[in-house]
Amino acid sequence: MLYVSQFDAKNPISPDALSITLALVDFMRKNRHLTITPAQRARALEARRTLKMAGSAHAYVRGSTVQFYRWLERHGKRAVPQGPPVWICGDCHAGNLGPLAARDGKIHVQIRDLDQSVIGNPNHDLIRLALSLSSAARGSDLPGVTTAHMLEQMMIGYQRALQGPRAQNHIQSDKPESIKVVMRRATARTWKHLARERLQDVKPTIPRGERFWPLTHEEAGAIDTLFEDDRVRTLVTELKSRPNEAAIEVLDAAYWMKGCSSLGRLRFAVLLSVGTQKKRGEFCLIDIKEAAAAAAPCAFRAVMPKNHAHRVVEGAKHLSPALGERMVASKLLGRSVVIRELMPQDLKLEIDRLSREEAVNSARYLAEVVGKAHARQMDTPTRREFAASFRQRKAGRLNAPSWLWSSVVDLATTHESAYLEHCRRYALGSAK
Numbered sequence: 001m002l003y004v005s006q007f008d009a010k011n012p013i014s015p016d017a018l019s020i021t022l023a024l025v026d027f028m029r030k031n032r033h034l035t036i037t038p039a040q041r042a043r044a045l046e047a048r049r050t051l052k053m054a055g056s057a058h059a060y061v062r063g064s065t066v067q068f069y070r071w072l073e074r075h076g077k078r079a080v081p082q083g084p085p086v087w088i089c090g091d092c093h094a095g096n097l098g099p100l101a102a103r104d105g106k107i108h109v110q111i112r113d114l115d116q117s118v119i120g121n122p123n124h125d126l127i128r129l130a131l132s133l134s135s136a137a138r139g140s141d142l143p144g145v146t147t148a149h150m151l152e153q154m155m156i157g158y159q160r161a162l163q164g165p166r167a168q169n170h171i172q173s174d175k176p177e178s179i180k181v182v183m184r185r186a187t188a189r190t191w192k193h194l195a196r197e198r199l200q201d202v203k204p205t206i207p208r209g210e211r212f213w214p215l216t217h218e219e220a221g222a223i224d225t226l227f228e229d230d231r232v233r234t235l236v237t238e239l240k241s242r243p244n245e246a247a248i249e250v251l252d253a254a255y256w257m258k259g260c261s262s263l264g265r266l267r268f269a270v271l272l273s274v275g276t277q278k279k280r281g282e283f284c285l286i287d288i289k290e291a292a293a294a295a296a297p298c299a300f301r302a303v304m305p306k307n308h309a310h311r312v313v314e315g316a317k318h319l320s321p322a323l324g325e326r327m328v329a330s331k332l333l334g335r336s337v338v339i340r341e342l343m344p345q346d347l348k349l350e351i352d353r354l355s356r357e358e359a360v361n362s363a364r365y366l367a368e369v370v371g372k373a374h375a376r377q378m379d380t381p382t383r384r385e386f387a388a389s390f391r392q393r394k395a396g397r398l399n400a401p402s403w404l405w406s407s408v409v410d411l412a413t414t415h416e417s418a419y420l421e422h423c424r425r426y427a428l429g430s431a432k
Helices: 015-030 038-053 057-062 065-079 122-139 144-163 177-188 191-199 217-226 230-238 308-319 356-375 380-391 402-431
Strands: 086-088 097-101 107-111 118-120 247-256 267-275 282-290 327-332 335-341 398-401
Touching (some): 038 402, 057 122, 057 402, 065 122, 065 402, 086 122, 086 356, 107 177, 122 402, 144 356, 144 380, 144 398, 144 402, 217 267, 230 267, 230 335, 308 356, 398 402
Antiparallel strands (some): 086 118, 247 267, 267 282
């Protein structure tokens, strides 16, 4: 097992250190057996995020939630009308939507990541989704008129959701081919697919390397203790109708380098064996993720859990029942964490290269998914009043609200310049 001891993460990253940390990323790519020690995590995670966000303007938009809300603080309160206060995703880019398995075995396309969920303005989710889709369209070399058509189709899909029955999960919009493909994959997936994808094997261990890193003794002990908690045990046993008296054994655990949100937070993958004396133990993979303060602004006088993990779970129950019903909030090493079992059917939508038809169809479909998440929290008069507000603020001949179009244009300009500046710093760091 290879360690790179010269990368000391005790000090925060600086522009002068960027070339060193980027060199670490390059080295890890070429040496997948490399293991990052706990002391090296912060710098390695910062380098990974820097590299990932430099990959494309679309990737930068996905990873720059805080910048979106900085823009909102400067301009949005005047530019964006207030919608009814409901639970919102808070980071509603296209990559945070995808197939999710419910307890009853059915698979629904819903919001997958609720870290930023708050009771807030649903129009913020619409803008964030529109920005994400427009950046994907630009990355696909589609003309600007396609973005205008995408916003029109978004509003068709979103308003369909506001018109339908509140509890209905059925999406009227036709699934784009790209989403059909993902749904077919999700339906056919089993534990072996999940193990090969996440663990690179079906043996009961988590291989250390590019994505999974060693724990400290304190972290390993705390994880063992966590699964003695009755609420956590109930989460594990109830999901697949496992016996309540089933023995739960922690087979392995590792720090999980995943996405742009891992920096500075606890994130662990835990492999469990769950079984009884009569029934052979089955494996399950648990995701433990630290919950932090949301950057998304909440509605005036909104009543939400003060504990960040409880806030995330509550948001999931309202926005994505398929996910919320298999999550639990807890404490680990004095920090609030969200725990959930990963299901083979849980997949991420990757929308990078789009045809014009896929772009407009995806916009309509995904906006309806988000609209359903919002609408199920509103009574009928509120839904009708909210739907009417969109018809009152049309942008000339564009069949979409003027504030949505102007927000996307302004944000696209802001993010493009920030992306280029990010790439400049990345390139200068790489050249040193």
